[in-house]
Structure formats: C-alpha cells, structure tokens
Amino acid sequence: MSATMRDVARRADVSVKTVSNVVNDFPHVRPATRERVLAAIAELGYQMNFTARNLSLGRTGMITLAIPKLRLPYFAELADEVMGAAEARGYTVLIEQTGGVRQREIDLLASERRRMTDGLVLSPIGLRAGDGPRLETGYPVVLLGERSLDARVDHVVMANVAGARAVAEHLLAAGRRRIGLVGSYEAGSEGAGYLRTRGFLEALTAAGLEHDPALTAPAEDWTLEAGAAATRRLLDSGVQVDALFGLNDVLALGAMRVLFERGLRVPDDVAVAGFDDIEEARFSRPSLTTVRPDRAQIARHAVSLLAERIAVGSGDGVPPVGGPAFVADYALVVRESSAPAGR
Amino acid sequence: MSATMRDVARRADVSVKTVSNVVNDFPHVRPATRERVLAAIAELGYQMNFTARNLSLGRTGMITLAIPKLRLPYFAELADEVMGAAEARGYTVLIEQTGGVRQREIDLLASERRRMTDGLVLSPIGLRAGDGPRLETGYPVVLLGERSLDARVDHVVMANVAGARAVAEHLLAAGRRRIGLVGSYEAGSEGAGYLRTRGFLEALTAAGLEHDPALTAPAEDWTLEAGAAATRRLLDSGVQVDALFGLNDVLALGAMRVLFERGLRVPDDVAVAGFDDIEEARFSRPSLTTVRPDRAQIARHAVSLLAERIAVGSGDGVPPVGGPAFVADYALVVRESSAPAGR
DNA sequence: TTGTATGCGTTATCAC
DNA sequence: GTGATAACGCATACAA
Numbered sequence: 001m002s003a004t005m006r007d008v009a010r011r012a013d014v015s016v017k018t019v020s021n022v023v024n025d026f027p028h029v030r031p032a033t034r035e036r037v038l039a040a041i042a043e044l045g046y047q048m049n050f051t052a053r054n055l056s057l058g059r060t061g062m063i064t065l066a067i068p069k070l071r072l073p074y075f076a077e078l079a080d081e082v083m084g085a086a087e088a089r090g091y092t093v094l095i096e097q098t099g100g101v102r103q104r105e106i107d108l109l110a111s112e113r114r115r116m117t118d119g120l121v122l123s124p125i126g127l128r129a130g131d132g133p134r135l136e137t138g139y140p141v142v143l144l145g146e147r148s149l150d151a152r153v154d155h156v157v158m159a160n161v162a163g164a165r166a167v168a169e170h171l172l173a174a175g176r177r178r179i180g181l182v183g184s185y186e187a188g189s190e191g192a193g194y195l196r197t198r199g200f201l202e203a204l205t206a207a208g209l210e211h212d213p214a215l216t217a218p219a220e221d222w223t224l225e226a227g228a229a230a231t232r233r234l235l236d237s238g239v240q241v242d243a244l245f246g247l248n249d250v251l252a253l254g255a256m257r258v259l260f261e262r263g264l265r266v267p268d269d270v271a272v273a274g275f276d277d278i279e280e281a282r283f284s285r286p287s288l289t290t291v292r293p294d295r296a297q298i299a300r301h302a303v304s305l306l307a308e309r310i311a312v313g314s315g316d317g318v319p320p321v322g323g324p325a326f327v328a329d330y331a332l333v334v335r336e337s338s339a340p341a342g343r
Numbered sequence: 344m345s346a347t348m349r350d351v352a353r354r355a356d357v358s359v360k361t362v363s364n365v366v367n368d369f370p371h372v373r374p375a376t377r378e379r380v381l382a383a384i385a386e387l388g389y390q391m392n393f394t395a396r397n398l399s400l401g402r403t404g405m406i407t408l409a410i411p412k413l414r415l416p417y418f419a420e421l422a423d424e425v426m427g428a429a430e431a432r433g434y435t436v437l438i439e440q441t442g443g444v445r446q447r448e449i450d451l452l453a454s455e456r457r458r459m460t461d462g463l464v465l466s467p468i469g470l471r472a473g474d475g476p477r478l479e480t481g482y483p484v485v486l487l488g489e490r491s492l493d494a495r496v497d498h499v500v501m502a503n504v505a506g507a508r509a510v511a512e513h514l515l516a517a518g519r520r521r522i523g524l525v526g527s528y529e530a531g532s533e534g535a536g537y538l539r540t541r542g543f544l545e546a547l548t549a550a551g552l553e554h555d556p557a558l559t560a561p562a563e564d565w566t567l568e569a570g571a572a573a574t575r576r577l578l579d580s581g582v583q584v585d586a587l588f589g590l591n592d593v594l595a596l597g598a599m600r601v602l603f604e605r606g607l608r609v610p611d612d613v614a615v616a617g618f619d620d621i622e623e624a625r626f627s628r629p630s631l632t633t634v635r636p637d638r639a640q641i642a643r644h645a646v647s648l649l650a651e652r653i654a655v656g657s658g659d660g661v662p663p664v665g666g667p668a669f670v671a672d673y674a675l676v677v678r679e680s681s682a683p684a685g686r
Numbered sequence: 687t688t689g690t691a692t693g694c695g696t697t698a699t700c701a702c
Numbered sequence: 703g704t705g706a707t708a709a710c711g712c713a714t715a716c717a718a
C-alpha cells in the first residue's frame with residue numbers, strides 16, 4: 001500500500017499540515033523543512049490520494065461531457081477540443097455516451113454518478129422542448145449545440161439555421177433546384193436536425209421555391225450507414241434530384257457512397273453538401289462541401305461557462321443563469337462535391 | 344448543500360449505518376425501517392456522495408483508457424467498445440489522450456492523477472523496447488495492441504504480423520508486384536507499425552520478392568493528412584507502384600485521395616489496402632480492403648484482465664502477471680479497392 | 687512558520 | 703436488526 005501524508009510527516013519529522021503545505025505549494029514554508037519533506041516524499045514514493053483530497057475539498061476537478069456517440073467523428077473531434085479546453089483550466093473530462101436517447105440524457109441529469117464530477121456539458125439530442133425544467137437541477141450544466149430548449153441553463157450553440165441556409169443558398173446559386181434532404185429529426189425535438197432543416201427551408205422560401213416532400217430522405221440515425229440507406233430509399237422512389245444536403249457530414253458521405261454505387265456523378269449529376277466539416281470531408285472523393293462550425297470556440301466557451309458556474313457554487317447569491325445563448329462562428333466551405341465545374 | 348446520510352438518518356429516525364444498509368441493498372433490514380428510510384431519501388432528495396464512498400472503499404470504480412488520439416476513428420471505436428465492456432463490469436471509463444508521445448505515456452504511468460482510477464488500459468505507441476520495467480509499478484495495467492515490450496504486464500494484442508501478411512499475400516495473389524508501403528514507425532518502437540511492416544515484408548520474402556526501399560512512404564503520423572502527404576511524396580519521387588498498403592486505414596484513405604487527385608484509378612492502376620476496418624472503410628470510394636481485428640473481443644478481454652488484476656489487489660499473494668499475450672481474432676476483408684475486376 | 691484538532695460523507699467493526 | 707464509533711487520507715481553522 002502506498003504511503004500517506006502521515007507517513008511522510010513522520011519520516012520528515014514534521015506535521016501533516018506541513019506536508020500538505022509543501023505538496024500544495026503554499027508559501028511560508030521554510031526552505032529547509034521543504035527539502036526535508038520533499039526528500040521524504042521521494043524516499044517513500046508518496047503519491048497524493050485524490051479521493052481523499054476531493055472529499056475534503058468538496059470537488060473532484062472532473063467534469064462530464066455527455067455526447068451521443070464517440071464514434072461519430074464530429075463528437076470525437078468535439079470531445080478532443082473540450083478535453084483541451086478543460087485541461088487548460090485544470091479539469092479532467094469524463095466522457096459519457098447517451099446514444100442520443102432522451103431517457104439516457106435525463107438519467108444523466110438525475111444520476112447519482114454525476115456527483116463524481118463537478119459539472120456537466122451536455123450535448124442533447126433526444127431532449128424535447130418541454131424538458132427544459134429537468135435541466136434546472138442546481139447542478140452546474142452547460143448545453144451544447146442546442147437552443148430553444150427554453151431552460152434557464154447556459155448554452156453554447158452553433159449557427160444551425162444560418163449555416164444550413166448558407167448551404168442551401170449556395171446550392172441554389174449553383175442552379176440546383178431539386179435538392180434532396182438527407183436526414184430527419186424527431187418531431188418536437190427542436191434539435192440541430194430541426195434547426196438545420198429550418199435554415200434549409202428558409203433559403204428555399206426566400207428563393208420563391210417550395211420544398212417537395214418527396215425529396216426528403218429520413219434517416220433514423222446520423223451515421224454513414226443511415227445516410228446511405230436513406231439515400232437508397234430516396235433514389236429507389238424514382239424522384240429526380242440534382243443535389244443532396246446531408247444534415248451532417250456523415251449522412252452526406254453515406255449519400256455520396258450510394259450515388260457512386262448508382263453511377264451518378266458528383267457534382268455533375270448531383271451536388272452534395274453536409275454540415276460539420278469533419279476531417280473526413282476534406283479527404284473524401286470528391287471532397288465535401290460543408291459548414292464548419294468553430295469547434296474550438298464552442299469547446300472553450302462551454303468549459304468557460306461551466307467553470308464559472310462551478311466557481312460560484314450553489315452559494316446563496318446564485319447569479320442569474322441561462323442568459324442569451326452564445327452563438328459560435330461558422331463558415332461555409334465549398335469543395336469539389338458542389339464545385340460548379342466538376343473537378 | 345445536498346443531504347447527507349446523517350440527514351436521512353435523522354429524518355427517518357435511524358442510524359447512518361441503517362441508511363447505508365438500505366442504499367446498499369443489504370439484507371437484514373426490516374421492511375418497515377427500509378420504507379421509512381426510502382421515504383426520507385425521497386423527501387430530502389438524497390444522493391450518495393461517491394467521493395466519500397470511494398475513500399471509504401479504497402477504490403473509485405473508474406478505470407483509465409489511454410489512447411493516442413480520440414479523433415482517430417480506430418481509437419474512437421475502441422474507446423466505445425471499452426466503455427461498453429467496462430460498464431458491463433460496473434466500471435466507468437476515463438479517457439486520456441497521449442498523442443502517441445512516449446513521455447506522455449510514461450507520465451501517465453507515474454502520474455498521481457492515475458490514482459483517481461483503479462487501473463489503466465494503455466494503448467502504447469511511443470513506448471520502446473527497453474521501457475518494459477516502467478510498466479511494472481504495482482498499479483493494475485493492461486497493455487493494448489502491442490507486444491514485445493517484454494514487460495511483466497498483461498497484454499492483449501491483435502495479429503499485426505499475420506494480418507499484414509494476409510494483406511500482402513492478397514495483393515501479391517492479385518498480381519501486384521510494386522507495392523508501396525504507406526506509413527512508418529519510430530525505430531525501436533516495436534509497435535503496431537513495426538509489426539505490420541514485418542508481416543508485409545514476410546509475405547514478400549515468402550513470395551521470393553524483395554521490398555524496394557524506394558517504395559516506402561514514411562508518415563510522421565497515422566492520419567489522413569499524413570497518409571496523403573506521404574503518398575504525394577512517393578508519387579513525386581517518380582517510382583512506379585501498382586499497389587499501396589497503408590499501415591492503417593486512415594493512411595490508406597489519405598493515399599486513395601491523392602491517387603484520385605493524380606488521376607490514378609483504384610484498383611485498376613493502383614490497388615489499395617489498409618488495416619483496422621474502421622467504419623469509413625466501408626463507405627469510401629472505392630471501399631477499402633483491410634484487416635478487421637475483433638475490437639469487441641479485444642476490449643472485453645482487456646477490461647476483464649484489468650478487473651481481475653484490480654480484484655486481487657496488491658495483496659501479498661500477488662499472482663504472476665504478464666502471461667502469454669491474448670491474441671485477438673482478425674479477418675481479411677476484401678473490398679473494391681483491391682477487387683480483381685475493378686468495380 | 688508549524689502543529690493540533692476537527693470535518694468531509696461513507697463504510698465497517700463491533701457491541702447491543 | 704440496529705446503533706455508536708472508529709477508520710479512510712487530506713484540508714483547514716485556530717493555536718502556538
């Protein structure tokens with residue numbers, strides 16, 4: 001069993017308090033004693049017991065990041081960013097996967113296990129409009145990538161509507177008129193799927209067009225597999241399309257795969273665009289036009305908000321929370337999949 | 344802020360011990376008292392403080408999974424599998440990224456923070472042959488995907504040599520003779536890169552061929568970007584190739600992208616194969632021939648070994664550790680990128 | 687500058 | 703069955 005502070009204290013012939021002072025870099029420790037303590041620590045190979053420290057401090061130094069699926073490149077990249085931002089503030093990140101299932105997301109909020117961490121960054125997929133109150137638990141929470149959940153909780157969102165509108169406008173400007181929409185969203189979810197769809201429809205409306213319902217390809221999931229399946233169904237239905245907009249990049253990439261299988265050329269026959277700008281979008285064949293949200297900014301801001309929320313604690317002067325959402329920057333990235341001149 | 348066991352005990356007019364018995368589902372609690380306690384818990388909204396429990400139990404119920412990069416699809420998928428396997432055994436997984444940097448991997452082993460978890464599943468990239476002893480810290484550790492690190496530590500490996508040999512044999516059987524090798528490894532690393540290269544070379548030798556050094560395309564990293572860059576350099580060098588073997592799938596996908604840019608057809612002009620069978624390999628254009636290691640098996644076995652190691656503790660009867668490595672199953676998956684007849 | 691004593695919220699060892 | 707009470711290892715008023 002490893003040494004404790006008491007062991008070190010005995011060895012260095014000081015009190016535990018002094019050892020604590022040394023390991024915590026407190027000032028006011030005579031150099032000589034410090035040396036003695038450090039020597040004892042080295043000799044005994046002492047390592048701090050963080051559980052004990054956490055109990056004493058009433059905090060763990062960990063935050064939870066709850067995302068739908070780690071296997072989705074977007075969330076892996078996001079997790080990486082969040083871990084970086086958290087580390088910069090001295091936090092360790094515990095990743096939980098919700099599968100985008102509403103009940104899992106709710107459980108996570110009510111869970112006892114959440115108490116192993118000081119706060120939660122939640123990327124909700126399943127939560128519905130009425131679920132707002134569930135979030136107000138007094139436990140520090142920051143919402144990611146969603147809005148209109150009307151909860152008094154801090155949230156960092158991306159420009160889902162504007163980004164999707166930009167994509168649609170780009171496709172329209174390129175002369176595309178029969179744009180298929182790959183992906184769907186649970187009714188009432190008000191999530192990214194809903195918002196991106198809205199942006200897409202707004203652009204059509206603004207152009208004086210109407211979206212043909214037959215051009216919608218619902219996908220149960222936001223994965224390559226689902227994108228491919230949805231596109232297969234769409235093409236099988238016999239409708240004509242000259243463009244496809246995937247509600248995220250993997251849906252779009254899955255769609256491109258099917259277009260290839262069907263012998264349709266991208267972008268000549270069908271232009272394709274996605275949303276997220278995952279790394280794979282730059283290396284696909286053809287490379288994928290998409291919307292790049294500023295992930296680093298989102299991560300930094302979310303962690304920053306959460307840290308702030310944790311810092312104020314549940315003290316009595318509980319400051320108002322859930323101000324206007326922070327909206328991260330985005331950029332439309334045009335690549336080969338929608339380039340005017342083919343490749 | 345939130346209620347403690349003492350609060351609940353007072354409220355239910357019992358002792359803390361009884362409350363503890365109830366929440367831990369201990370037998371020998373009179374139904375009536377149990378009801379009273381549960382009622383008090385509900386009324387006060389009591390939630391267990393896990394930090395305190397952990398301190399008392401001397402364990403945290405968490406294990407660390409240390410991988411190079413979460414953004415690499417292979418590791419994201421692996422993490423997902425490990426989380427699943429860990430959950431099945433009641434463990435929560437804390438993911439750490441090493442960036443494949445040797446010092447980071449070493450730090451992780453010596454780190455104090457590691458003590459927040461009960462054990463470590465480490466996927467080493469940077470560790471070298473002589474680093475074995477560093478792993479024998481008395482802290483439960485299971486190595487992933489490596490071998491020949493000659494440490495007395497449990498390890499779960501994949502059939503790197505055999506898998507790579509199978510790929511090479513497949514390419515040779517298809518008549519390819521000038522096979523470029525995309526990716527490299529740090530000298531002395533004895534890692535997956537080294538082993539896969541060895542398997543590749545073995546196949547050539549067995550076929551009575553020699554590997555032309557000019558056909559090696561070193562990559563600093565195992566990423567799409569690095570795979571593309573390496574392939575560009577290789578092609579720029581002017582050597583002729585009729586196949587490319589990426590030491591992992593993303594290297595191969597990056598290579599395919601460059602072949603496309605250079606107007607080379609896959610597989611007609613150049614066949615391509617990778618290693619890992621990440622999900623993207625099924626949806627790329629063309630789909631990628633690769634080796635599929637049984638990730639679920641690897642994850643289950645690693646977690647199982649670690650749980651065992653944790654269970655025996657550092658008691659005196661420390662059983663021997665680091666038996667023969669468990670070698671996971673694998674399968675060669677032939678897809679369009681190396682299909683004999685083009686698409 | 688350093689030591690003493692007490693608390694953090696659980697679990698575990700006993701008695702009762 | 704249930705209740706005091708001592709750990710668990712560290713932090714921190716308060717003293718010295």
